[in-house]
Amino acid sequence: MSSGDARRTVVVTGIAGRLGRVVARALHHVPGLAIHGLDRRPFPARPKDIVHHQVDVRSKKAREIFRTGEVAALVHLGLMHDPRAKPADVYSWNVAGTQKLLEYCQAYRIPKVVVLSSADVYGPRPENPQFLTEDAPLLAAQRFPQMRDLVEIDHLASTFLWKARDVETVVLRPVHILGAVHNAPSNYLRLDPVPRLLGFDPMVQIIHERDVAAAILAALAPGARGIYNIVGPGQVPLSVILRELGRRTIPIPHPLARPLWSTAFRLGLSSYPVAEFDFIRYVCMVDGSRAARDLGFAARATLRETILAVDTPG
C-alpha cells in the first residue's frame, strides 16, 4: 500500500481459521496497518488492535465494512472446506460469498484484492507436465465434480482481474500448505498410520504456512496484479515426507482404495472424500517463476522445516 494513502485498513476474511491467524500475525508486524477480521466464527485470543466483525460475508453488515471508504485491501481466505457439509451450503458460502465480496470491492473501489486460490485447481492428472504454468487450464473439476467450487472461485477472481481494471486483483495459487493449519494435506500427513496407494509415489510440492502469509504480503504491494503460482522450497516424493515425519504407512492397491475409501468416508471413519485420492497418485506441480520475478517472492523455510511444520503445535 502506498504510504500517502489515507486508507490503510486491510479486511481479512476467514481470519479466525488457522491460516487466517497466521496471516493476521504477519500483517500485524507491518507498521501502520489496521487489520479488520471478517468471519462468522468468533476470534477470541486476538490482539487488541485487530477489529473483528463476526458476520456472514453475504450479509448487509459485511457490505457496511466496505462502504466506509477506509478499506485499502481485501484478503480473501474465508473458504469453507468441510467435506461433511451440504454441497449446496458450501457452494453458497464459497461461490456466492466470493461473488458478493468482489461486488463490494468493485462498487466501493477497493484498490486491492488478494484471493487465495490453490494449485489444486489444475487437477492431478497423469498427462500433466511436471510444472504447470499459470495459463494451464483448470481441470480439477473434470474428474471430480466436488472440486468445482474451488475452480469456480478461481475463475470468478480471474475474471474480476480483467473486468475491474481499477482494482488491483491478485490471485494466488499456492501448493500444498503445511503447518498447524487444518487443511487436507496437513491433516493427511498427521494421520498415523498413513494410508497410501501401492506403487504410487508422486512428487509433491509443499509450502510452509508462514511462507504463504509472506506471499500475501508481497501481493499487497502496490502495483502487483495478476495470477501467480506460489511454490515453496521445492518438491520431494511423498514417501520422503512420510519418512521424514516418521509415519507408518499402509499401502493399499489402488483398485481397492476407491471402494474402501468411500465406505470409510460414509461410515465417518475418514474425513477424506474419494475425490482427493488422485493427489497421492498423480503429479500436480506448478512453476512458481512468475511470482519470483514479479512479486519477488521466495519461500524462506527449508524443505525439512516445511515438512516438520505439520507436527508443530500452532
Added chain:
Amino acid sequence: MAVTDWLRRRFDQVAARRQAPPDEVSQRTTALALRDNEYGYDAFGLGRAQLETAVRTAGWFYRHYFRAEAHGVEHVPATGRVLLVANHAGQLPFDGMVIAAACFLEPPTPRLVRSMIEHFVPTVPFASYLLARWGQIIGTPENCRRLLDDDEAILVFPEGARGISKPFSRRYQLAPFGLGFMRLALATGTPIVPVAVVGSEEQAPAINLKRLAKLVGAPSFPLVPYPPFIPIVPLPVKYRLYFGPAMTFTGDPDDDDEVIADKATAVKRRIESMLHLGLQERKHVFW
C-alpha cells in the same frame, strides 16, 4: 512403502556382505552432476540412489546381454543441451535403455540421457514412480523444453508407437517421423545427434495382430514364435549403436508442417544411411 523399504534393506545387506569397493557404476553415479535437493531428488523426481540401481541393471544388459558396441559416442557433447534422435523398434524399449547406458558408461564423464515416456505410464503402479526415479520424464513438449533450457540431454524416438510396434517384416524400415522434436530443437536452439540402433529391430521378431489389438483396446498386440509368445523377453541380439555428428537447424519453430517435415526428413535420412552402413558391416545378428 513397507515392501520397497524391506527390499531396499535386503539389497543393502547383500551389498554390505560383498564389501565391494566402489566400482565404476557407483563412481560414475557419484560423479554425475545433478541438480538435486537436500533429499537427493531433482525436480523431475530423479533420485541419485535409485539411479545407481538402474544403471547397474542397464549396464548388465548393455555389457553382458546385448554385448553392445557404441561407435562415435564422442559426438554426444559432455555438457550442454542436446537431442538424441534414434530409430525405435523391438516391442519393448530396450533400445532406449541401451542408448542411455552407452552415454552413461562409455564417455570419459557420464552423461545422463532422459527419454520421454508415454502418458499412460503414470497410471501403472510402480512404473509410475520408478521410471521417474531413473530420470525418465512424461513426454510432453513443456517437459522437454524445460529440460533443454536447463542444458540436459533428451532422447527422442520420433517414430513413437508406430516404430516400436512394427512387425518383423518391416525391420529397419523407419516409420514416418513426428515433427514435435524438430520444433523443439528449433525453438531451443538444440543440436540433434542422430543415433542408429542396429540389433533392436531383431530382438522381438513379432507379428502384430491388429484386429485383436483393436478388440482389447491396446495400441498393438504383438506375438513372437517362441514361448511365452508375447515379447516380454528380448532375444540376446548384439546391439550396435552408431552416433553421428551433431546436426544443427535454424528456422521458425512455428513454421508450416511441410517446412518442418523437410528438416525432420534430413535427420531420418542420416539415421537411415548410418543403419545401412551398420547392417553392411555386421556379420551376424547375434554376434
